[in-house]
Amino acid sequence: xxxxxxxxxxxxxxxxxxxxxxxxxxxxxxxxxxxxxxxxxxxxxxxxxxxxxxxxxxxxxxxxxxxxxxxxxxxxxxxxxxxxxxxxxxxxxxxxxxxxxxxxxxxxxxxxxxxxxxxxxxxxxxxxxxxxxxxxxxxxxxxxxxxxxxxxxxxxxxxxxxxxxxxxxxxxxxxxxxxxxxxxxxxxxxx
Numbered sequence: 001x002x003x004x005x006x007x008x009x010x011x012x013x014x015x016x017x018x019x020x021x022x023x024x025x026x027x028x029x030x031x032x033x034x035x036x037x038x039x040x041x042x043x044x045x046x047x048x049x050x051x052x053x054x055x056x057x058x059x060x061x062x063x064x065x066x067x068x069x070x071x072x073x074x075x076x077x078x079x080x081x082x083x084x085x086x087x088x089x090x091x092x093x094x095x096x097x098x099x100x101x102x103x104x105x106x107x108x109x110x111x112x113x114x115x116x117x118x119x120x121x122x123x124x125x126x127x128x129x130x131x132x133x134x135x136x137x138x139x140x141x142x143x144x145x146x147x148x149x150x151x152x153x154x155x156x157x158x159x160x161x162x163x164x165x166x167x168x169x170x171x172x173x174x175x176x177x178x179x180x181x182x183x184x185x186x187x188x189x190x191x
Contacts (some may be wrong), residue, residue, distance in 0.1 A: 009105075011112055014060045014067035014079065019053055021076050022067065026051050029095040031163070038098030045133060045170065046163035051093065055161065059083075059093060067093065068116065070109055078109045082117050088125040088176075089117035110144055118179040126179055129153065129172035138175070146175040 014022060028034045030050040035041035042050070059067045059081050070078035077100055081093035091113060096106045117123050130138050132152065142148070155170035156162050 008072065009077075009108065010071040011116075012069055012071070014056075014069040016057065016060060018067075018069055018076065019056050019060060022056050022069065022079055023051060023053055025076055025079060025097060026056070026093060026095040029098055029101075035098055038096070038101035040096070040098075040101060040137065042131070042134070042163070045131070045166050047166060048160055048164040050163060052161060056093070068109075068113055070105075078105055080109060080113050082113055084117075084121045084123070085127070087123060088127050089121055089123045089179075091117075091126050091128040094128075106140075107144065114177070114179055118181065124179055126177045128175050130175055131155070132171050132173045133167070133169065138173070141175055144177070146177045149174045149176055 030042045035043050059065050064084040066082045068080050078096045083090040151174040153172045
């Protein structure tokens with residue numbers, strides 16, 4: 001039996017028809033009891049919603065943004081937002097089904113997102129923000145080549161669209177990865 005990472009995956013842009021399933025996926029990966037099945041849960045630091053229909057629809061419909069949707073056997077199992085911001089792309093709204101976490105699917109999705117951003121928009125960097133107390137998640141991104149910048153932004157306390165904080169020290173840190181084009185060596189043909 002193969003892992004989640006090597007089972008046939010379909011990558012495509014989300015449509016309006018996917019919004020409800022994507023909200024459900026994102027919520028299940030980060031909030032509530034279902035999120036505790038995986039390791040990306042934020043249930044101990046944030047209650048309430050992670051996103052909503054309007055926020056997901058906004059990403060789907062934005063002109064310089066895509067919500068890359070990943071299907072396996074016709075079911076949405078992962079997603080991530082890619083937004084073109086000039087010389088770099090922004091990576092966000094990343095979710096993998098909790099039941100499939102830890103099997104390499106996240107690694108596969110982020111690598112494909114980086115490839116698509118690099119090739120489609122000719123960007124040189126990928127940026128993302130992560131809640132600083134999520135040390136395990138930041139370490140996972142560091143193993144994927146992202147570096148901490150020390151640049152932080154405040155958590156939107158009081159805006160329940162992003163959740164209800166359970167602690168008063170939440171902030172976001174910018175993580176950056178240089179997207180290097182693969183280099184190929186051209187060898188002369190010999191006879």
